[in-house]
Amino acid sequence: MHQIGEEIKGIKSRMSDLTKQLESMRIGDNSSRLVDDTDWSRKTYGHEVEKYFVGMKEDIEQLESLLTTDDKSKGAISICGMGGLGKTTLAAKIYNGEAVQRCFKYRAWVCVSQQFQPKTIFQRLLKQLLPNEAKERDEDALVRKLCDVQKNRKCLIVLDDVWEVDHWNSLRHAFPIGEADSKVLLTTRNQNIAPAEYVHHLKCLSEGEGWELLQKIALPNNYSQELPTAERKLLEEYGMEIVKKCGCLPLPISVIGGILRHEKTSIEWEKVCRNLDSYLQHGKGLEKDKRVEQILDLSYNALLTI
Secondary structure (H helix, E strand, O other): OHHHHHHHHHHHHHOOOOOOOOOOEEOOOOOOOOOOHHHOOOOEEHHHHHHHOOOOHHHHHHHHHHHHOOOHHHOEEEEEOOOOOOHHHHHHHHHOOHHHHHHOOEEEEEEOOOOOOHHHHHHHHHHHHOOOOOOOOOHHHHHHHHHHHHHHOOEEEEEEOOOOHHHHHHHHHHOOOOOOOOEEEEEEOOOOOOOOOEEEEOOOOOHHHHHHHHHHHHOOOOHHHHOOHHHHHHHHHHHHHHHHHOOOOHHHHHHHHHHHOOOOOHHHHHHHHHHHHHHHHHHOOOOHHHHHHHHHHHHHOHHHHO
16 A cells, blocks of 8 residues: 555646646657657656547547648637546647648647746747757747747647646747648636637546546456456446546546556455545535545545555
């Protein structure tokens, strides 16, 4: 349990400024080079997203179509939703997808988050789009260069985790939206930002998708298929209850799944389910984003008492 606690503590530390799914990542190899490690306070890796990715098929198809169209009126697109829904996971799936890679030779990704520094964001974007140019520039020069690159090359830029309207307003002038074939994809939980020509509202997983995600994390390699039928049914019963208590949100399902990965009996699952219910009972009526925070705290505190 100490080891599990340390793992969860690490997760909480990396998520100190957000309550998102374990969804952030270092984007895989592409023609415009990898993002620096320093660019990622939130990162997993592309193969992990593939391994645990569940649902969102229609979301992917719709957003890929919007991004790859030649319609310049769709130059900026937002993925909007509460923390824990999987906005970054969805954006990364699209960013690394074949359709987008074929359409955009030049791509760049930066996490905006609450530690907002426009000049640093512009520098990191340019470093990915022009990896061989290490010239130091002031902020105005960075903006001019960034605009020129987007006008002369077909680029996709992802601004992940934009928190405030003012943040977007401070960045927007660096993107010639509607004037070029380049496009910008944002993820945000703030519906008031909605800066884009198109806003895609992400929904929760279905209960079936939530159970599929929980199984992938907690019971990898079809582990449950090797169990007696009665035990397998109990795991599914408790698993479905856990999914419901997590509000069908990928983040809390993923966190609880990481704990259950070490506890593969129905007795332990029942304890986790009971503790989860007990911990959340005072929070009935809370919005789902608050429940995400509760479950992150729970995963580190209450559940470790089992």
